[in-house]
Amino acid sequence: MANTIIKFSGVNKRYGDTMALKQIDFELEQGKFYTLLGPSGCGKTTILRILAGFTDASAGTIEFEGKKINDLPANKRKINTVFQDYALFPHLNVYDNVAFGLVLKKTAKKVIHEKVIEALRLVQLSGYEEREISEISGGQQQRVAIARAIVNEPEVLLLDEPLSALDAKLRTAMQVELRQLQQRLGITFVFVTHDQGEALAMSDEIFVMNAGEILQQGAPVDIYDEPINHFVADFIGESNIVKGRMLADYQVEILGHQFECADAGMRVNEPVEVVIRPEDLVLTTVDKAKLTVTVDTQVFRGDIYEIMSHDDAGNEWLIHSVRKTAVGQQVGIYFEPEDIHVMRFGESEEDFDARLESYEDDADEKV
Amino acid sequence: MKRKWFDWRNIYLWLVFLVLYAPIFYLIFYSFNAGTTMTRFSGFSWQHYAELFADTRMIEIVLDTLLIALLSSLIATIIGMLGALAIYGIKKVWLKNSILSLNNILMVSPDVIIGASFLIFFTFLGLRLGFSSVLLSHIAFSIPIVVLMVLPRLNEMNHSLIDAATDLGATNVQVLTRVIFPFITPGILTGFFMAFTYSLDDFAVTFFVTGNGFETLSVEIYARARQGISLEVNALSALMFLFSLLLIGGYYFIEQYNNSKKARRRNRMGAKLIK
Numbered sequence: 016m017a018n019t020i021i022k023f024s025g026v027n028k029r030y031g032d033t034m035a036l037k038q039i040d041f042e043l044e045q046g047k048f049y050t051l052l053g054p055s056g057c058g059k060t061t062i063l064r065i066l067a068g069f070t071d072a073s074a075g076t077i078e079f080e081g082k083k084i085n086d087l088p089a090n091k092r093k094i095n096t097v098f099q100d101y102a103l104f105p106h107l108n109v110y111d112n113v114a115f116g117l118v119l120k121k122t123a124k125k126v127i128h129e130k131v132i133e134a135l136r137l138v139q140l141s142g143y144e145e146r147e148i149s150e151i152s153g154g155q156q157q158r159v160a161i162a163r164a165i166v167n168e169p170e171v172l173l174l175d176e177p178l179s180a181l182d183a184k185l186r187t188a189m190q191v192e193l194r195q196l197q198q199r200l201g202i203t204f205v206f207v208t209h210d211q212g213e214a215l216a217m218s219d220e221i222f223v224m225n226a227g228e229i230l231q232q233g234a235p236v237d238i239y240d241e242p243i244n245h246f247v248a249d250f251i252g253e254s255n256i257v258k259g260r261m262l263a264d265y266q267v268e269i270l271g272h273q274f275e276c277a278d279a280g281m282r283v284n285e286p287v288e289v290v291i292r293p294e295d296l297v298l299t300t301v302d303k304a305k306l307t308v309t310v311d312t313q314v315f316r317g318d319i320y321e322i323m324s325h326d327d328a329g330n331e332w333l334i335h336s337v338r339k340t341a342v343g344q345q346v347g348i349y350f351e352p353e354d355i356h357v358m359r360f361g362e363s364e365e366d367f368d369a370r371l372e373s374y375e376d377d378a379d380e381k382v
Numbered sequence: 383m384k385r386k387w388f389d390w391r392n393i394y395l396w397l398v399f400l401v402l403y404a405p406i407f408y409l410i411f412y413s414f415n416a417g418t419t420m421t422r423f424s425g426f427s428w429q430h431y432a433e434l435f436a437d438t439r440m441i442e443i444v445l446d447t448l449l450i451a452l453l454s455s456l457i458a459t460i461i462g463m464l465g466a467l468a469i470y471g472i473k474k475v476w477l478k479n480s481i482l483s484l485n486n487i488l489m490v491s492p493d494v495i496i497g498a499s500f501l502i503f504f505t506f507l508g509l510r511l512g513f514s515s516v517l518l519s520h521i522a523f524s525i526p527i528v529v530l531m532v533l534p535r536l537n538e539m540n541h542s543l544i545d546a547a548t549d550l551g552a553t554n555v556q557v558l559t560r561v562i563f564p565f566i567t568p569g570i571l572t573g574f575f576m577a578f579t580y581s582l583d584d585f586a587v588t589f590f591v592t593g594n595g596f597e598t599l600s601v602e603i604y605a606r607a608r609q610g611i612s613l614e615v616n617a618l619s620a621l622m623f624l625f626s627l628l629l630i631g632g633y634y635f636i637e638q639y640n641n642s643k644k645a646r647r648r649n650r651m652g653a654k655l656i657k
Contacts, residue, residue: 069545089548101544115560116550167550223501 018082020046020170020203026075028061028227035061039075043205046168048197050206050214053224054250057160059207063173066205067096080170095164096173100180103148109135109159110144116167134166134289137196153378154185160194168268171203178213215239223247231364243293243367244358248290255296257330259289259357263379264374267357270328274305278357279374288358293321293335295354304347309333310340406623413616418612427539430617437519444618446513447582447599453538454520461521462577463570467562469529476556482533484521488526493586496523511593519591520581528573535569536562560573643645 028036036058039325043049051059063076063271064070068089076083084092095116103112111118113134113147117127122306135141138158148156157177164172175195178186182326194217208214214221216236223231223238223246231243231246242248248256264279269289301307307325315321321333324346332348408420420589434440469485472478488496500519501511508623509515539562547561563570592601603615 067545067549069548088550089545090553094549096546096549098542098546100540100542101543102540102544102559104543104564119551119556119560163550217538 019043019327020045020079020129022076023062024076024078025061026077027059027067027073028058028065029141035228036065036072037118038377039227039229041222041229041232043171043203045124045203046201047219048194048204048206048217050188050208050221051224052208052211052214052221052250054209058227059209059222059224060175063096063175063205063207065173065195067094067173068092069199070363073246084375088175090161091213092171093169094171095167095169096175097157097160097164097177099177101160101177103156103163105148107148108144108148109140109148112148112159115163115164115311121169123146130166131162134162134359137165137199137215138139138162139192139288153180154189154236156236157181157189165200169202171205172197172200174204174206176208177206178208179210193217195261215251217331223250225250229364231367241356241361241371242358243364245288246362248288248358253333255291255293255330255332257289257291259287261285261287267355269355270306270326270330272305272357275352276357277353278355280370281359285359288360290356290358291354292332294319296332296334296336298322298334298336298338299347299349301345302350305334306348307345308348310342310344310346313340313342315339405454406619407618408509410620410623413613413620414464415613418613420611423510429622430613433612434613434617434621440614440618443597443599443602447598450517450520450598451515451578451581454517454524454581457572458521458524458577459528459574462525462573464534465525465568466536466566468530469533470519472652485526485529488523489530491586493523494590497587504591511591512596514598515591515593516588516598519587523584523587524577524580527576528570529572530574531564532569535566539565554628 019105023039023041026036026039026230027034031214032047036209039058039062039305049060053059057099061070065072068084068087068091077085079087079092079094085242100148104115107115108130111276113131114127118128122130131144132141135144138161140155140158140162147160151159157180157272162308165358178189178193181189181325190213193204193206206217220233221235222229225246228334231238231247233241238247239251242251245256248254257269260283262268262273262279263283265267265276267274267276267278267289281303295316306326308326310322312323313320319335319337323333324334326332330371334348359367412420412423413422413425413430414428416427417423418428465485469478469481472481497519500515500522504511504515504518543561543565545559547557553558583600584598586606588598588601589604592598597605599618606612606615
């Protein structure tokens with residue numbers, strides 16, 4: 016990669032007996048929006064703190080623009096952080112909060128003034144300079160925190176679940192704003208969240224983490240469409256996961272039926288797990304169906320009906336449908352071969368990527 | 383709901399204040415007595431005030447007492463604040479708790495014992511009893527007070543403020559001066575004033591460690607009271623009461639002024655935004 020800005024190689028973090036991070040390797044490119052996604056306690060905030068310099072890695076190297084920065088203190092790094100609780104200085108007003116970093120650098124007063132005004136304009140808080148922190152709302156505090164970080168013109172901006180304290184509507188608005196801000200500034204954002212919707216909406220690339228490991232890394236669409244394992248499939252979006260068996264390339268058996276699918280490169284008769292997203296399941300009549308299920312519950316969500324159902328083997332199927340049905344009724348479900356995502360047990364990310372590449376080339380040749 | 387003036391709660395409150403303040407007013411009342419005892423009021427006179435201002439020894443003692451209080455509380459505030467910062471920084475829970483307990487023991491142990499141990503300590507060191515021994519002991523018993531006032535403020539402080547300041551490029555010293563100090567200032571001020579008042583009215587500890595040439599107010603009044611109290615003391619008490627009243631009133635008005643200044647600025651900002 017040409018403009019790698021941050022590189023983690025073999026980074027470990029140990030707290031007493033517990034391993035918070037196990038062997039983390041990744042590279043971040045300049046100017047992209049990255050998201051570390053995972054449940055609480057998965058180590059995503061630890062990565063952020065190691066990047067910022069608040070926590071030391073137990074092993075491994077962290078490189079910034081090609082130089083090792085393990086021992087560089089936080090106040091010397093060209094990285095700034097937006098904290099989960101904003102951490103605004105309560106004794107300073109909005110202007111002085113934003114100016115804090117520049118004042119420490121002994122920047123000229125006039126330059127500080129210009130930069131602070133510009134930063135506040137960027138986060139749409141012009142005219143709030145003289146306000147006290149206690150006088151502004153949570154959403155505004157959040158913007159001040161962002162302004163305070165970006166005014167220092169960092170190469171990398173770290174955001175530690177900065178939207179978690181906002182209400183749903185404001186959060187959606189801020190997601191769009193953050194994304195736009197990142198594109199305007201052209202710097203690298205590393206965003207930490209446990210909210211998969213947020214991650215999918217904002218990122219160039221997502222790192223899905225669990226228990227101190229990065230399970231999968233990729234563009235939002237790839238992670239959603241090709242989850243590497245049960246955990247990722249379950250964590251990113253809602254999914255129906257059933258056991259199956261690979262009969263041959265592009266042929267999978269689920270619940271005794273044989274289906275065409277878009278996956279290949281596995282052993283014959285290999286046991287696998289199959290993911291089908293609820294929005295890919297289409298309600299149909301029993302005679303046109305690929306599977307037949309009985310409806311258990313139906314919940315109206317506004318844009319869709321959320322239908323819980325079960326098949327004869329007792330597997331549960333979640334269906335998102337725009338058409339409604341009736342509880343207790345037998346309905347057919349239909350799906351396309353591309354809607355079936357096959358996952359092998361215990362496949363590493365490298366093997367997974369290699370396998371996908373091998374048969375995607377085949378497919379290209381066939382066309 | 384109409385507010386009743388006659389209310390049992392109000393009556394109780396007034397009664398409590400009456401009981402608390404009655405002795406002071408009684409004292410002040412007799413400071414204007416023409417006679418020399420507090421048993422009979424024989425007419426109004428400034429005589430005891432005149433006596434007090436003529437009594438240079440008494441004036442000197444008052445000034446010494448104030449000096450001791452000011453110096454000891456100042457030094458104790460600095461040491462106590464640094465101590466609180468150190469305790470705040472301790473990671474090991476057991477160590478933190480033991481140091482805090484040691485601090486609290488000094489708060490609850492009787493003054494007499496502290497005074498006696500200081501006396502033994504100072505004589506053991508061969509230190510001459512007088513101004514310095516009083517000052518040292520006052521500093522010593524004020525430090526735990528300051529620690530107790532500052533530590534809660536520190537614990538209240540969001541730890542990510544420190545991270546945030548470091549993140550923005552602050553060195554350790556800058557974190558201390560620009561973030562931590564401003565945040566704990568209210569605690570430091572409370573600690574200072576508490577230490578000041580403790581030092582002002584301490585009798586037991588001072589009694590042990592004053593030597594021949596040096597007295598504080600409480601020790602002097604105690605000494606004089608043993609020979610029958612002179613109404614000069616009443617006059618002094620009246621003046622000191624008035625002094626504290628003025629201090630509290632001044633504090634209150636400064637507070638009011640600051641608040642209204644803030645409110646005015648807010649209003650101005652609001653007007654600007656509406657425009």
